[in-house]
Amino acid sequence: MFTLTVDEDIELQLFELRHATELYWLVDSNRLYLREWLPWVDHMTSPAAYHGIIPMWLKQFADNNGFNLGIRYKGHLVGSIGLHQIDWNNAQTSIGYYLAQNAQGKGIMTRTVKALLNHSFFVLGLNRVEIRCGVGNHKSRAIPERLGFVREGVIRDGENLYGSYHDLILYSMLEREWSNLIHKR
Numbered sequence: 001m002f003t004l005t006v007d008e009d010i011e012l013q014l015f016e017l018r019h020a021t022e023l024y025w026l027v028d029s030n031r032l033y034l035r036e037w038l039p040w041v042d043h044m045t046s047p048a049a050y051h052g053i054i055p056m057w058l059k060q061f062a063d064n065n066g067f068n069l070g071i072r073y074k075g076h077l078v079g080s081i082g083l084h085q086i087d088w089n090n091a092q093t094s095i096g097y098y099l100a101q102n103a104q105g106k107g108i109m110t111r112t113v114k115a116l117l118n119h120s121f122f123v124l125g126l127n128r129v130e131i132r133c134g135v136g137n138h139k140s141r142a143i144p145e146r147l148g149f150v151r152e153g154v155i156r157d158g159e160n161l162y163g164s165y166h167d168l169i170l171y172s173m174l175e176r177e178w179s180n181l182i183h184k185r
Contacts, residue, residue: 002061004069006115010108012069012081015057019070020050022077026100033101037137039161060085066093071112078103081112083120092128093120097143109143117147118182121175128175132158132168144171148181 002014015023024047027034035041043049061067068082079099086093095116099109113131120126131149133140145151149171158168 002067002069004115004119006111009074010111010115011072012112012115013072014061015050015054015068015070015080017051017054019077020054021047023047023050023070023080026077026079030100034098035162037134037140037161038098039159042162057082071097071099071108073103073106073108078108079112081109081116083116086124086126090128091126092130093126094130094132095120096131097140104139110146113143113147117173117178121178126175129173131171133171134159134161135167135169141169141171144173147173148177149173150177 001016004012006012013019024044027041027044031041057068064086066083066085068080070077071079071081079097081095081097084094084096095113097109097113117129120129131144132155133144135154150173152170152172155168155170157165159166
């Protein structure tokens with residue numbers, strides 16, 4: 001199984017079918033919190049809902065076309081992060097993530113995204129990584145802003161969220177920018 005160690009407290013782990021119940025309970029116990037910004041939450045009605053999705057994620061990983069990883073903080077599943085489909089011709093992808101409400105404020109997502117950027121640029125050899133966040137999703141927006149992403153603009157009506165469109169902010173990081181940032185730290 002693919003894992004990526006972020007630090008002594010955080011490990012990223014490829015989802016497998018055996019994680020379906022644990023993943024369901026993470027989403028279910030954070031349903032109202034996650035639903036505000038994630039359009040798929042209402043479709044996750046039981047652990048069985050993940051039995052069709054996790055094999056697709058595993059195929060995506062096997063095809064070297066992105067992945068979905070569980071975020072484990074001190075051994076407990078507290079969120080998910082992934083690389084959406086990888087555009088290998090242009091060496092770019094986008095990152096999506098969510099974190100349980102009770103795991104907020106510990107720097108977990110900042111450290112996790114930093115590790116995923118290192119993996120994307122220095123292991124996968126990508127050139128560009130994007131993050132899209134709802135304009136009003138200030139907690140999610142804080143991650144790319146804290147890490148030095150460039151705000152490229154607003155994607156008007158970029159996502160349909162339960163029957164209502166909302167704008168997204170597009171952030172990007174290039175490999176050369178990330179390399180410069182980490183060498184200055």
